[in-house]
Amino acid sequence: MSPAGAGSSARWWGPGLLGRALWLTSWWGGPLVVTAVLVGGVFAQAKPLVPLAVAVWLSYAVHELGHAAAALARGADRSRVRLVRHGAGLAVLAPESSAADTRIIALAGPVAGAASGLAVVGVVGAAMALPWLALALPAAVTVLHHAVNLLPFAPDGRHVFGAGRRAPSAQGARAGGPA
Numbered sequence: 001m002s003p004a005g006a007g008s009s010a011r012w013w014g015p016g017l018l019g020r021a022l023w024l025t026s027w028w029g030g031p032l033v034v035t036a037v038l039v040g041g042v043f044a045q046a047k048p049l050v051p052l053a054v055a056v057w058l059s060y061a062v063h064e065l066g067h068a069a070a071a072l073a074r075g076a077d078r079s080r081v082r083l084v085r086h087g088a089g090l091a092v093l094a095p096e097s098s099a100a101d102t103r104i105i106a107l108a109g110p111v112a113g114a115a116s117g118l119a120v121v122g123v124v125g126a127a128m129a130l131p132w133l134a135l136a137l138p139a140a141v142t143v144l145h146h147a148v149n150l151l152p153f154a155p156d157g158r159h160v161f162g163a164g165r166r167a168p169s170a171q172g173a174r175a176g177g178p179a
Contacts, residue, residue, distance in 0.1 A: 017068075017083065021061035024085050029057035051124035052138035059117030059142060060089060063149075066112025067092040070105040106159035110146040117142030 022029065036053035039046045064083060071081050071094035082093045094105065118139055125135040149156040 017065060018061060021065060021083060021090060022057070024083070025057065025061060025089050028089075029060075032057060047128060047130060048125070048134045048138050050128060051121045051130070051135060052141060054124050055117040055120040055138060055142045056145060058120050059113040059146065062116035063109040063113030063146060064090040064092050067105055067109040068094070069112070070108030071095075071097070074101040074104060103160050106156045107150070109156055110149050114143045114146040117146065 033050070033053045036046075036049040040048075040050045068081050068083060071092065072078060074097060076094045076097065080093075080095045084091055084093055092109075096102075097105065121135050121139045121142055125132070125138070148154055150160060151157045152161045
């Protein structure tokens, strides 16, 4: 697989995209979940770490997919929207867009990530029969994880707050995602 995607854009954007995003981040997501399961199995008080670990990994992938979906919804050419490995995780590369579109695309990631993270915390917590009160901290951490990205100096926040002040890039691509 090339770093820019798996074959044509028609195959790139489909049901396998979440699997690809999870695969690209499996080098840290898998050990995170395994460690949480092991620690939660030894220490009963640590069981809420399991839904938190699963939520962080899955919501991180969905965060980036939110950017991609928003770029496509705002009219980006499918062949130019790419999910790529970037540093410790993922980034979405999409063509330059208007300031308003850039803001919408930047906001879509944290919103999708926080919503999916909350859902995962609830589902995994319910499957583990954890009391809802025990899930309050994992839920808050999951939401804050994505909200931090909207600070003016964070990756998505720079796009939200700086979209109207920046000049178009020479390469014609934007990169965004969690820090």
